[in-house]
Amino acid sequence: MKFFVDTADVAAIAELNDLGMVDGVTTNPSLILKSGRDILEVTKEICSIVSGPVSAEVVALTADEMIAEGRKLAEIAPNITVKVPLTWDGLKTCKVLSGEGKMVNVTLCFSVNQALIAAKAGATFISPFVGRLDDINLDGMDLISDIRQVYDNYGFDTQILAASIRSANHVTQCALVGADVMTAPPAVIKALASHPLTDKGLDQFMKDWAKTGQKIV
Numbered sequence: 543m544k545f546f547v548d549t550a551d552v553a554a555i556a557e558l559n560d561l562g563m564v565d566g567v568t569t570n571p572s573l574i575l576k577s578g579r580d581i582l583e584v585t586k587e588i589c590s591i592v593s594g595p596v597s598a599e600v601v602a603l604t605a606d607e608m609i610a611e612g613r614k615l616a617e618i619a620p621n622i623t624v625k626v627p628l629t630w631d632g633l634k635t636c637k638v639l640s641g642e643g644k645m646v647n648v649t650l651c652f653s654v655n656q657a658l659i660a661a662k663a664g665a666t667f668i669s670p671f672v673g674r675l676d677d678i679n680l681d682g683m684d685l686i687s688d689i690r691q692v693y694d695n696y697g698f699d700t701q702i703l704a705a706s707i708r709s710a711n712h713v714t715q716c717a718l719v720g721a722d723v724m725t726a727p728p729a730v731i732k733a734l735a736s737h738p739l740t741d742k743g744l745d746q747f748m749k750d751w752a753k754t755g756q757k758i759v
Contacts, residue, residue: 543717546595546703546725550577550584554728556591566594568647568669568705568725570625571601582618589619595667597647599625605634612639612646623647623666628656633663640664647703657689661700667723672716673706682706687719710734 544565547558550573558564567588574581585598598618600611612624612635623645626632636646640663647667648660652675657668670689672682686704693700701722707713710733716724 543721544723546723548725548727550574552587555588558728558731559591563731564592567592568597570599586618589621595623595645596621597623597625605631608635609638616644625649628660636663636665654688654692658692661698665700667701667703669703669705671706672704672712673708683715686716686721690720
């Protein structure tokens with residue numbers, strides 16, 4: 543499973559990228575706001591750090607305007623993925639831009655039917671939002687599993703990009719049900735290294751080592 547990092551924080555991206563933990567990056571208007579930077583400027587910098595797909599989201603609501611914005615964003619770097627919402631106009635935009643050879647990430651997916659029509663419109667990635675479904679007492683992971691089955695049934699090439707990942711358990715579940723990609727904030731990715739038994743074992747090792755009175759260097 544590929545790891546995308548969901549942030550516009552360049553320092554956090556660079557740290558994870560240096561460890562080989564970043565296969566791509568996803569951004570959205572909220573993350574651009576949090577960064578406090580110009581969207582074109584920060585996205586260009588991210589693309590210079592990461593060789594994999596970098597999602598940059600349009601903010602228009604009509605197809606013609608989305609297409610214009612998508613083309614502008616795609617000029618930033620060859621690895622830009624234009625991110626569009628799962629609306630009818632978003633699907634029209636997806637069809638046009640994917641037809642021009644651009645990568646397209648269709649976001650805000652909450653149903654199998656939405657994922658199905660996005661694939662038919664030529665989406666490179668479909669982004670089902672796991673955490674937001676959990677928030678309304680639905681099982682977001684069931685959606686990932688169902689999309690996986692439908693895509694496999696019919697041989698769609700669209701990659702399932704599990705989004706709104708909130709915990710290390712979400713990451714495990716995504717890998718088990720066969721998501722192609724998961725995108726998560728830096729803190730969630732870092733949390734994958736944590737386990738209380740690791741901490742407990744290391745603490746014991748350090749106490750025992752201190753008793754030996756030895757040094758390695």
